[in-house]
Amino acid sequence: MTAVRHRADDPPSLRPGGGTSPSTGDQLAFSRLPAEWRRALAESELDEDQARHVMLALADRFGIALVHWTRVDIQARLVTDPGGPERELTPREWERVTRTEAWGMLPVLAEDAVADSGQLLLAIRQAGLECYGCGRALPADRSLPLTWGLCDHCRAQTSVGEILRAGCVAQLDGDHERLGDHCRRCGVPMPANEKRAR
Numbered sequence: 001m002t003a004v005r006h007r008a009d010d011p012p013s014l015r016p017g018g019g020t021s022p023s024t025g026d027q028l029a030f031s032r033l034p035a036e037w038r039r040a041l042a043e044s045e046l047d048e049d050q051a052r053h054v055m056l057a058l059a060d061r062f063g064i065a066l067v068h069w070t071r072v073d074i075q076a077r078l079v080t081d082p083g084g085p086e087r088e089l090t091p092r093e094w095e096r097v098t099r100t101e102a103w104g105m106l107p108v109l110a111e112d113a114v115a116d117s118g119q120l121l122l123a124i125r126q127a128g129l130e131c132y133g134c135g136r137a138l139p140a141d142r143s144l145p146l147t148w149g150l151c152d153h154c155r156a157q158t159s160v161g162e163i164l165r166a167g168c169v170a171q172l173d174g175d176h177e178r179l180g181d182h183c184r185r186c187g188v189p190m191p192a193n194e195k196r197a198r
């Protein structure tokens with residue numbers, strides 16, 4: 001599977017010139033913002049935690065699957081004296097962390113891990129966007145319980161029993177999961193007596 005890079009779509013760094021992951025993608029995203037937004041962000045008095053919540057709220061609203069790391073992730077791994085106070089990074093120490101090569105690599109490593117996991121393909125299958133038999137686009141207005149994730153041609157060549165026996169194509173462990181009278185992952189009908197048989 002080819003890893004699809006999407007850095008240009010990343011949320012912009014809220015602290016241009018500082019902040020985390022000063023990658024080309026982040027800088028490009030920041031430059032795409034309207035001038036008044038860039039000004040507002042540059043002059044913003046948000047603290048780091050508030051900025052994090054803004055990003056999470058925006059990600060939630062627009063369906064962006066966001067993962068992030070902060071100074072908390074570093075602090076939690078620092079050795080503290082037994083019985084002593086928790087170690088807190090100074091602003092300068094934190095800045096040194098954010099400028100390391102290791103820290104800058106985090107997004108790329110996460111992208112590679114996800115690209116290799118098959119999780120994005122599962123999302124396509126669970127959303128019923130493409131026929132998993134031949135790759136044809138499925139009609140946008142037909143839900144998964146109607147298509148079973150298959151085009152008319154491929155569906156005519158298989159049966160519910162065969163799909164149930166073969167395992168769920170929309171889950172890594174292959175288990176179908178009943179929702180009402182169908183599998184909520186791949187859409188295949190699951191007759192009521194199937195429940196008792198399991």
Ligand SMILES: [Zn+2]
Pocket residue numbers: 131132133134135136150151152153154155
């Ligand atoms: Zn097909």
Ligand SMILES: [Zn+2]
Pocket residue numbers: 167168169170175176177183184185186187188
């Ligand atoms: Zn299924």
